[in-house]
Amino acid sequence: MTNTAKILNFGRGNFAEQERNVADLDDGYARLSNMLLEAYSGADLTKRQFKVLLAILRKTYGWNKPMDRITDSQLSEITKLPVKRCNEAKLELVRMNIIKQQGGMFWTK
Structure with a gap:
């Protein structure tokens, strides 16, 4: 009789082979104040409005x-x-006082 064990694979995979996906900051990033980020995160926006805001x-x-x-x-x-749809969402954001518009210029509050 030999002392052998049967190894069962429960689908966890090989952790050494997993590729990590992280944001590459060398590719650029946007500096945004925490105050604005928290305010926009809590705003009651539609998906379309949020995409246009971003x-x-x-x-x-x-x-x-x-x-x-x-x-x-x-x-x-x-x-x-x-x-x-972008134009509609943009105008809704202006009416909601989330972004400002003067002519073709836009900025966030």
Whole structure:
């Protein structure tokens, strides 16, 4: 009789082979104050409004600008929403006083 054991695989896999997916900060990042992040996290926004808000934050804070001229087509490209829906969500955010608009310039409060 030999002393052998049968090894059972319960689906846990080989931990040494797992690839870790982490954000690459060398690829860029947007500095956003914790106060704004917490306020936006708690805001009662639709999915569409939130996507447009994130796109505006990316086009402003992502480039270290307090405000920027942002077209609806730029928002559409980032959010993958139709241009018309981006415009509607953007105007809703202005009415909700979450973002400010003057001409084509937009910024967050």
